[in-house]
Amino acid sequence: MGGTDAKDILGLPKTPLSLTQEKKSRPQKESHRKPDGISREVYALTGGVAPLMPSIDLKRRPPPDEKVAWKWLSFTNSARKDDLQLYHWVRVVNDVPPTGDYSFAKYNKSVDILKYTDEEYENHLTDPVWTKEETDQLFEFCQNFDLRFVVIADRFPVSRTVEELKDRYYSVNRALLRARAQSPADVANHPLMKEPYDITRDRERKRALSMVLSQSRHQEKKDAEILAEAKRITEMRLAARRAEEPDVSANENAGLDKADGVVPGRSVSPTSNSQLPATAVAPSTLTMADYASTLASLRMLHVYLRTYGLEQMVQAASSAVGLRTIKRVEQTLQDLGVNLKPKVPTKTVCDEHLELRKEILTLLNLQKQLQYKESEGSSHREGSYAAMPDTPKDRVFASDPFSFGAERPIKKDQKRKGPGRQADTPSPAHKRPRKLKASDL
């Protein structure tokens, strides 16, 4: 119902059926959809579908011939070990009190803890580190506290870690199971046999978990970057390799596994990443790895067009920056009168082009830095005077036309299917923090 209202507003057709069919199906649907006992709006809240749990059937009233009374009666609870008798209100129908155990007694579940005899202990369960008393106590606690090892560890008289307790408990259980089993095959399917508790793995797992939890935000960002980097590298290698002979595919999988193995391995010891090359903090080093990996993947191709190679390198350079910055770089290139894609892409031209782009990125970074410094400075000063930059920051070279002497013969008939960027696209609105000007007062 709400759905059709929304569709009305949007002007969408209500159902995909044709009009005549609509009329037929609608009344059918109407009678289905509106259930008894619940108002239309409430039903619509659940999405017009029947709820998973049966709703309260408000129409069903108790038959009038029943006599219902409420009595204050005593009861016993089978879950209790003593004979305590408590009282509560009971719904009595026709003077017959309800039978059966206390309704909540069924929730008194406990874990089945194996019990061993002294003989069994002597034969199978002795351990250099654990005394019999300790082991007995451990098992008693396990019974009392329902295998809640954290509580057990807390209350254990001898201080032991949770992992040690678990290890002892599970190894005792395994030994007992093996000893008691008729044949080894019987116990082979027991979950404890199939997946035994490995204390070292557990310790590692918990350590890794706490490491991840205590990571600073900075670390998180670095990790995300490195992961994206590794993914890109493997993808590029995959693409390049796939183009090669198919018998390399076996190696490829090994290589991929190695790359995958590197990444999760790293997550265990995030502070000491010696395996990946790009570990430094500064983003510039990350870009160096980008370049190196791009070059490597280009070489894997064995043959490529220089324009393609330049594209890849430009992408690598832009991988660490956002879309806005990329657009600004391109705008700056245009303002400088440089083709976004060189018309004569020789090696020298491409290298120069790439260097220029890198320098523009540095320039934009410095601009941002300057802005921060200025806003820092203005916030320190009490008054309203703030250094207002006189050149518009977003378009550095817009005002001064490129006045290099020689003619620039733009070959007009050389139109390639290049990017159709015209001067009419305005530079994106730069959200600069509004600084106080002297004129504001």
Place this chain on the structure above:
Amino acid sequence: MTNSSSSKKQAQDQPETSEPTLKSLKAKMTKSDEKQKKLKDIEISVPIVYGNVAFWLGKKASEYQSHKWAVYVRGATNEDISVVVKKVVFQLHSSFNNPTRVIEEPPFEVSESGWGEFEIAMTLHFHSDVCDKPLSLYHHLKLYPEDESGPLTMKKPVVVESYDEIVFPDPSESFLSRVQNHPALTFPRLPSGYNLPAPMQVEDTGKKKRGDTKDHSLGQWFMSFSEADELLQLAAARQQVQAHIAKLRRQISLLEGQNQTVKTGSDL
């Protein structure tokens, strides 16, 4: 041969710059490389120009054959690229008869007549010692001039060409030795003391047809591409950017000094 084997070792001793995994990848590839030992950090590039020339047929134009055009790949300086390129497969629009044209000899071009503009894929296949992977180029066939309002003329064709370079980042020794001193490509500077084996004698050059396009019938319409202009442009741009960077750096350090004094001054 001893000369080359010792120099091979020298080449391999060159330090690897990037990731350790590249080494392992190289190690995996050596079995295919044994026949052709490859050098590192040396590339061969072949400058090419590809595009089309289209003539309007004017009086002789019919509805379905309004233009006569030729699409081609040639050396940028009109040298013979068949030293590197074995054949070029031109994939034309499906409406053409035999849309897949295989050209096995230079000049690598296809001439046709038609009325429509479409994308043509040119796949370059190289000689076995050069590269066993083909490389594809894409060109949008242009028949009509940019200036739509102008009258069509039979005299001047519409010419659209693109410059690019085929880069072989890992040329094999046999490739290097075969093409040394060939004008169609840029030969890299070899590490000092490195001697290439003498090139194997190929067919008698007299018998081979001329593969260069210097005297091509359409030669007068070919465009020339000079990197000089672009280099000048780039150099000037870089200068400007560098100057601006220096200015900003000065400004920042100035501000840093100011901020310091303000900070110490207003300690509330």
